[in-house]
Amino acid sequence: MSAQTSAIAGLRARGWTIDSSAATVVLLLLAAAVFLLIGCLRSTNFAQLTVQGVALGAVYGSLALALVLVYRATHVINFAQGELAMLTTYIAWDLMEHGLSYWAAFAVTLAIAFALGTALEVTIIRPVQHRSVIATVIVTVGLFVLVDGVVNWIWGGDYKFMQSPFGNGSFTVGGVVISHLYVGMVAVVLASVVLVWALFRFTKLGLGMRAAALRPAAASLVGVRVDWMLAIGWGLAAVLGAVAGLMAEPSQIFLSPTLMQPILVYAFAAAVLGGLESPAGAVIGGVAIGVTLTLIVGYVPEISSELQLPFAFAVLLLILLIKPSGLFGRREVRRV
Amino acid sequence: MRRQIPALSALLVVAAVLCVLPFIVSDYNLSLAAQVGIFFIGILGLNILTGYTGQISIGHGAFMAIGGYTTAVMSRDHHTNLVVTMLMAFAICFVVGLIVGLPALRLSGVYLALVTFALAVSVPQLPLQYSTFLGGSGGVQSHRTVGNLWVYTAAWVCSAVLFVLAWLILRGRLGRAFRAVRDSEIAAVASGVELPIYKTLAFGISAAYAGVAGSLFVLAANGFAQPSEFDVFLSLQLLVGAAVAGLGSLWGILAGAAFVGLLPQVSTSVPVIGAQHGRDVVFGAAVILVMLLLPDGFAGLLTRLRRLARA
Amino acid sequence: MTALLELEDVEARYGPVHVLHGISLAVEEGSVVAVLGPNGAGKTTTLRAVSGTVRRAGSIRLAGRPLDRLGPAAVARLGVAHVPEGRGTFSELTVWENLRLGAYTRRGSIQPELDRVFTYFPWLSDRRRQQAGTLSGGEQQMLALARAFVHRPRLLLLDEPSLGLAPVLVAELFRIVRELNEEEGLTVLVVEQNAHLALQAANAGYVLEAGRVVLSGSSEELRADDSVRRSYLGY
Numbered sequence: 001m002s003a004q005t006s007a008i009a010g011l012r013a014r015g016w017t018i019d020s021s022a023a024t025v026v027l028l029l030l031a032a033a034v035f036l037l038i039g040c041l042r043s044t045n046f047a048q049l050t051v052q053g054v055a056l057g058a059v060y061g062s063l064a065l066a067l068v069l070v071y072r073a074t075h076v077i078n079f080a081q082g083e084l085a086m087l088t089t090y091i092a093w094d095l096m097e098h099g100l101s102y103w104a105a106f107a108v109t110l111a112i113a114f115a116l117g118t119a120l121e122v123t124i125i126r127p128v129q130h131r132s133v134i135a136t137v138i139v140t141v142g143l144f145v146l147v148d149g150v151v152n153w154i155w156g157g158d159y160k161f162m163q164s165p166f167g168n169g170s171f172t173v174g175g176v177v178i179s180h181l182y183v184g185m186v187a188v189v190l191a192s193v194v195l196v197w198a199l200f201r202f203t204k205l206g207l208g209m210r211a212a213a214l215r216p217a218a219a220s221l222v223g224v225r226v227d228w229m230l231a232i233g234w235g236l237a238a239v240l241g242a243v244a245g246l247m248a249e250p251s252q253i254f255l256s257p258t259l260m261q262p263i264l265v266y267a268f269a270a271a272v273l274g275g276l277e278s279p280a281g282a283v284i285g286g287v288a289i290g291v292t293l294t295l296i297v298g299y300v301p302e303i304s305s306e307l308q309l310p311f312a313f314a315v316l317l318l319i320l321l322i323k324p325s326g327l328f329g330r331r332e333v334r335r336v
Numbered sequence: 337m338r339r340q341i342p343a344l345s346a347l348l349v350v351a352a353v354l355c356v357l358p359f360i361v362s363d364y365n366l367s368l369a370a371q372v373g374i375f376f377i378g379i380l381g382l383n384i385l386t387g388y389t390g391q392i393s394i395g396h397g398a399f400m401a402i403g404g405y406t407t408a409v410m411s412r413d414h415h416t417n418l419v420v421t422m423l424m425a426f427a428i429c430f431v432v433g434l435i436v437g438l439p440a441l442r443l444s445g446v447y448l449a450l451v452t453f454a455l456a457v458s459v460p461q462l463p464l465q466y467s468t469f470l471g472g473s474g475g476v477q478s479h480r481t482v483g484n485l486w487v488y489t490a491a492w493v494c495s496a497v498l499f500v501l502a503w504l505i506l507r508g509r510l511g512r513a514f515r516a517v518r519d520s521e522i523a524a525v526a527s528g529v530e531l532p533i534y535k536t537l538a539f540g541i542s543a544a545y546a547g548v549a550g551s552l553f554v555l556a557a558n559g560f561a562q563p564s565e566f567d568v569f570l571s572l573q574l575l576v577g578a579a580v581a582g583l584g585s586l587w588g589i590l591a592g593a594a595f596v597g598l599l600p601q602v603s604t605s606v607p608v609i610g611a612q613h614g615r616d617v618v619f620g621a622a623v624i625l626v627m628l629l630l631p632d633g634f635a636g637l638l639t640r641l642r643r644l645a646r647a
Numbered sequence: 648m649t650a651l652l653e654l655e656d657v658e659a660r661y662g663p664v665h666v667l668h669g670i671s672l673a674v675e676e677g678s679v680v681a682v683l684g685p686n687g688a689g690k691t692t693t694l695r696a697v698s699g700t701v702r703r704a705g706s707i708r709l710a711g712r713p714l715d716r717l718g719p720a721a722v723a724r725l726g727v728a729h730v731p732e733g734r735g736t737f738s739e740l741t742v743w744e745n746l747r748l749g750a751y752t753r754r755g756s757i758q759p760e761l762d763r764v765f766t767y768f769p770w771l772s773d774r775r776r777q778q779a780g781t782l783s784g785g786e787q788q789m790l791a792l793a794r795a796f797v798h799r800p801r802l803l804l805l806d807e808p809s810l811g812l813a814p815v816l817v818a819e820l821f822r823i824v825r826e827l828n829e830e831e832g833l834t835v836l837v838v839e840q841n842a843h844l845a846l847q848a849a850n851a852g853y854v855l856e857a858g859r860v861v862l863s864g865s866s867e868e869l870r871a872d873d874s875v876r877r878s879y880l881g882y
Contacts, residue, residue: 124624128627138576142620145616149615211740224720265454316451
């Protein structure tokens, strides 16, 4: 049809978007990775903090991914995503109190989370989805308060103890103590993220969901039931949130209603850092924030753990001011 | 949408009720009425920002915190006259609001909501970090405390003054500019409206109002300012109040203020759910219901009712 | 014999604006029918009424089956493929993913359909992994047509396929449409500004003005009609 002559055009034709900002981002990430590697090799303290940061970052990334999923599907920022994750963690705790083993409770909780997510989309999000941004913000904010209240009401605000599924053991690699917990956190989050990714990439359902999120009108013309796709999107997001909550809990030892509140802010920062529409960005952003925060708190005495939140806020603000589309914000190449 | 100028008679009735109230209700209920007045001020300010320039803030609790701490700290350290501290809160928060408004220019919609949310969560951490000056988790106690009647009177007098001020601002050129910004930024710029100035001004004004509300808030709490009082929930209350109020109606703002001021208190006496948690459950559920059923807030409801009455 | 598609007294509106004021038309199975008329006559809206993308009233039947209460996804599942104005391709997805979406409602393997599609559009096979948005306008239009065809629809609704395309491409496009109609028996309802091309490709046509049918007949009849010649064919 049309001649593609230059090499760049050829690469463009195969779907690679080559722009300078993408290249910069990749370089930055590589540089960061190299820096971390060197640091780990030179200091066991650094390595341990990095490992901890990666594990925590995996949790932030999981919640950030949930936020991105919801945003891509329904263009809504779910301010209650963290509280929902906290709710499902309490449900898991409750199931275990009733005798279920950890992993059985884990599985059941994920199923419940899915059902809860889809139900919420259908009942309270769908009516306000097409209205103003404020309406959707307020509904999810109201949900935040409601869920918080419900959890406090049903289970009370006192600390609960939840058995860590990974035990208290640890590996020692070259003098660095890596607890099973951290490895487990990363493994579980990674597994769930990969599964969700595979769903989107390789299945017809996933394609339908992507189409519904990209162009709902065109999607329904090919027979995609857009409303079902959105509901499923919310369900999957709730599942990812549940994973985040369940993996966050052991690292904070006790379960309390404020479990996910700071994590929500970190997840926001991660999602924005990655670019609100980029799933990979959300996960990478989460790990980046986890590692950065842990290292800074570990090495900079002025910044105690209390300042983590304001710090994350500052990061969020900076990103939004400098590059609002985030590190991985997709800029589609479109011929008009 | 024009700001509805309430009938003079209706205004007089309200004024009369407010004057009589202290004599007929208990001290506790008077404190509730004062809370409504405080929220009235905060919501009024937020309404200017959100309703008129379309910028969403879930962080105005932070400005209330700044105002409240100004009052507490100035009173504690310099024994400043309380009314003067309120003026200071107004001024300081106006400036801080302008400063916050500047980066906010580059954000819109959800992004701004995100950032202000993070602001609301982060600001209460600051007193914990800088505990010598800001009192840490123990808080700051102002030198002079005042009773409920003082707070009630101050709150509603300020409400009246600030309402008139807002009305004056919004009916003039500034108001038209604000509305232009909200309705279409592109059109506004095309007609020569200097966007950044107006958007930032709106932030400053709304922050100043929140600051005054914050001062009164602290005074209502026996002059005691502590971080836990200025949590995210406070910002949420303000935003919800503004949304419930809808746009352009004094009665709407009153309704919104009453909603957020009274509902949490009322819901603690909900039988099944029990005192502490009733607040959140009922509030959360009520917020969702109101948003689903009353998309344009109370003001929209009033408009619809008026239309029905005329038909 | 009942036509494949029958519209009777169809009205349609966008909010308070009524665009169609009682359209009746029929499309015989295996034929190509053109809808002509000036801008704003309601041609696109007619197609949207069939696919369920606009609020409509009146009777719309596909092989006797009523469509008037169904939404677009349901209509698509009944075998109607609508290529809208602007093509409806997913620019962010690859060519292959677009085609795959075309066959969304089909169960099982779609390899036979894909093979068929590649015989009509051989160049698409090489561009499978290319992002659809990087194709030229003409290529995207072809992709849209291919995607509709993968669906193996009973009825193809084509909205202004020539819009924005160079004449060479438009001719090629209509050639393929005719081929699909003749070889595969595909029934086509096409809305087209280019009356000349449309009437060449079609068996029959309807002329719409201000939301009403003002003229109908076989393509020869329409080409011979004075008003059509003057207004739409330019001579």
